Amino acid sequence: MEKIPDQLGYLILTEDGAVLESGGELENDERVAIIITDLISLSNSIDPVAFGPEEKFKKISITYDDHWFVICISNKKIYVVKRSIQSSPSESIAVNV
Secondary structure, eight states: OTTSTTEEEEEEEETTOOEEEEEETTTTOHHHHHHHHHHHHHHHTSOTTTSOTTOOOSOEEEEOSSEEEEEEEETTEEEEEEEEOOOOTTOOOOOOO
16 A cells, blocks of 8 residues: 555555554544545445445545545455645646546
8 A cells, every 4th residue: 555656644444444554644543434434334325226225336535625535445345545636736626427
C-alpha cells in the first residue's frame, strides 16, 4: 500500500471494521474505520429494488478539495487509501457519475 502514488495514508479493515493494518495519516484511525464501515453498510442497503440483493458496490470515492479517499472490498477485507489531489488552481475537478 505504501507504493501508491500521492498516498497520505491507508487502512486495511476486517468486514466488521477492525483495523488490520494502517499507515500514514490514517495510522490506527479507528474513527475513520467506523465511518467507512457505516458508509459501506449504508451503501449496501440504499435501494434493494434498484440494485439487486447480490449487487454490491465495487469502489467508493469521496473527494475533498485537497484529498480523496478510495474504498474497495476484496477477499473480505476493506481497503481505504487517502490520496492527495495535485491540481493547479486553473484546473477544475470533474465528478464522474
